[in-house]
Amino acid sequence: xxxxxxxxxxxxxxxxxxxxxxxxxxxxxxxxxxxxxxxxxxxxxxxxxxxxxxxxxxxxxxxxxxxxxxxxxxxxxxxxxxxxxxxxxxxxxxxxxxxxxxxxxxxxxxxxxxxxxxxxxxxxxxxxxxxxxxxxxxxxxxxxxxxxxxxxxxxxxxxxxxxxxxxxxxxxxxxxxxxxxxxxxxxxxxxxxxxxxxxxxxxxxxxxxxxxxxxxxxxxxxxxxx
Amino acid sequence: xxxxxxxxxxxxxxxxxxxxxxxxxxxxxxxxxxxxxxxxxxxxxxxxxxxxxxxxxxxxxxxxxxxxxxxxxxxxxxxxxxxxxxxxxxxxxxxxxxxxxxxxxxxxxxxxxxxxxxxxxxxxxxxxxxxxxxxxxxxxxxxxxxxxxxxxxxxxxxxxxxxxxxxxxxxxxxxxxxxxxxxxxxxxxxxxxxxxxxxxxxxxxxxxxxxxxxxxxxxxxxxxxx
Numbered sequence: 001x002x003x004x005x006x007x008x009x010x011x012x013x014x015x016x017x018x019x020x021x022x023x024x025x026x027x028x029x030x031x032x033x034x035x036x037x038x039x040x041x042x043x044x045x046x047x048x049x050x051x052x053x054x055x056x057x058x059x060x061x062x063x064x065x066x067x068x069x070x071x072x073x074x075x076x077x078x079x080x081x082x083x084x085x086x087x088x089x090x091x092x093x094x095x096x097x098x099x100x101x102x103x104x105x106x107x108x109x110x111x112x113x114x115x116x117x118x119x120x121x122x123x124x125x126x127x128x129x130x131x132x133x134x135x136x137x138x139x140x141x142x143x144x145x146x147x148x149x150x151x152x153x154x155x156x157x158x159x160x161x162x163x164x165x166x167x168x169x170x171x172x173x174x175x176x177x178x179x180x181x182x183x184x185x186x187x188x189x190x191x192x193x194x195x196x197x198x199x200x201x202x203x204x205x206x207x208x209x210x211x212x213x214x215x216x217x218x219x220x221x222x223x224x225x226x
Numbered sequence: 227x228x229x230x231x232x233x234x235x236x237x238x239x240x241x242x243x244x245x246x247x248x249x250x251x252x253x254x255x256x257x258x259x260x261x262x263x264x265x266x267x268x269x270x271x272x273x274x275x276x277x278x279x280x281x282x283x284x285x286x287x288x289x290x291x292x293x294x295x296x297x298x299x300x301x302x303x304x305x306x307x308x309x310x311x312x313x314x315x316x317x318x319x320x321x322x323x324x325x326x327x328x329x330x331x332x333x334x335x336x337x338x339x340x341x342x343x344x345x346x347x348x349x350x351x352x353x354x355x356x357x358x359x360x361x362x363x364x365x366x367x368x369x370x371x372x373x374x375x376x377x378x379x380x381x382x383x384x385x386x387x388x389x390x391x392x393x394x395x396x397x398x399x400x401x402x403x404x405x406x407x408x409x410x411x412x413x414x415x416x417x418x419x420x421x422x423x424x425x426x427x428x429x430x431x432x433x434x435x436x437x438x439x440x441x442x443x444x445x446x447x448x449x450x451x452x
Contacts, residue, residue: 016275016278016280020301020302020303041319041333041419042317042319042335044270044272044281044283044315044317045281046270046272046279046280046281046313047279048274048277048278048279049242051274051277051311052242052274052311052313053272053273053274053279053280053311053312053313054242054272054279054313055270055271055272055281055313055314055315055339056315056339057270057315057317057335057337059333075246076246077246085277085278085279086279087272087278087279087280087281088281089270089281089282089283091268091270091283093267093268093451096364096365096423098365098368098442100372100373101372101373101374101375101376101379102357102358102360102361102369102372102375102379103375103376103379103382103383105361107267107285109268109283111283113281113282131328132328134328135328135331138322139322139324142324142412143328145411145412146326146327146328146410146412147326147327147407147410147412148327149327149328149329150327150329153327153328153329156329157329175427175429175430176429179429179430179431181373182429182431182432182433183433184372184373185371185433185436186368186371186372186373186436187428187432187436187437187438187439187442188428188429188431188432188436189426189427189428189429189432189438190426190427190429191423191424191426191427191442191445191446192423192424192425192427193267193422193423193424193451194420194421194422194423194424195420196419196420197322197417197418197419197420198417198418198419198420199418200415200416200417201401201415201416201417201418202413202414202415203401203402203405203408203414203415203416204401204405205405205408205414206408206413206414206415207408207409207411210411210412210413211413212413212415213413216324216413216417219417220417225319225419
């Protein structure tokens with residue numbers, strides 16, 4: 001028997017995030033939203049500046065229901081969006097779904113749409129720790145082996161964050177949805193997308209004897225992107 | 227000798243699209259923007275509704291400098307964005323770039339950011355033709371084999387478009403940029419992302435004897451996503 005969700009496990013939904021169609025594909029559950037967010041290496045963050053929309057691709061990382069991203073401290077753009085509403089969307093295309101009619105064509109995918117308010121990390125120590133977690137979130141175990149961060153690098157980097165106020169995930173993972181048209185004589189099925197990493201390319205100047213660390217090798221073999 | 231660009235080959239840049247940093251990675255040229263746009267299967271479209279940002283993932287297709295996307299005609303959301311400004315961004319992550327310092331970590335990627343105004347296709351015949359081009363843009367040669375579109379399917383689908391008013395592309399495709407730190411004893415290099423399709427999965431109800439069409443087989447073997 002599945003246990004009912006407590007409200008603590010589900011993001012609230014208002015007009016902006018409420019699932020309107022295809023409820024079967026959507027969820028407001030923390031676990032479902034986090035699963036998509038943590039699997040996506042890239043997100044697309046939407047801001048409104050002077051009334052007009054901007055969407056920038058960026059890497060993101062997460063601590064609980066707080067999401068972080070970063071950018072250049074020299075960016076006028078980043079400074080303008082602090083304390084304004086944000087929509088962070090990330091998507092993985094998992095396959096093309098080819099049906100017998102154009103209308104029933106679809107894609108298999110995982111996506112999450114998050115709403116919050118952009119904040120900037122002001123405290124220097126907090127920023128340094130956030131950047132450590134950024135690196136570790138993509139490449140666990142790597143931070144301690146890196147040349148330590150320098151003060152001017154820390155100054156040159158802005159870290160933004162938002163607490164997730166509302167969020168939805170959507171997932172489609174199925175064959176074409178038109179079995180009633182199986183007599184139409186055209187190929188139907190799914191063409192999956194490869195989501196994964198491939199063989200590491202050492203830097204041209206890498207000193208001999210420095211092997212690919214086991215954790216990076218494991219990431220490549222995992223079939224995941226992060 | 228390369229010929230200079232005429233203004234007809236370059237999108238205009240204003241405050242919202244002007245390249246501010248890393249000019250070496252960016253371009254306003256039509257050819258560069260179209261190359262990224264046409265390689266990306268998914269885009270993320272940003273709208274402003276009641277002053278707040280929304281980013282939705284969607285498929286897109288292009289005819290010249292006009293970009294199209296579609297959605298459910300029942301979507302209140304789509305109707306609200308007609309005649310409003312749009313930012314369409316698409317990105318392909320091509321690899322993780324691991325340097326000797328956290329600061330010099332990067333990603334190899336291709337991205338394009340387009341600005342325009344959302345319009346809706348009103349004319350039914352024009353909408354039908356746009357949807358044909360949509361299907362053909364992803365799966366050339368497929369349309370003529372499909373069960374023909376029905377009137378109620380056409381009514382249930384909205385097609386939006388925008389003329390590209392301004393656009394930039396950005397590309398990074400290089401090893402780590404810190405050869406001066408090659409003495410730091412940590413692995414550095416690029417871990418490329420697989421961008422491609424994999425073996426087709428026939429629908430469970432596909433009649434025997436319907437083979438995968440050659441053009442789909444070629445797409446899978448191309449290593450491209452579209």
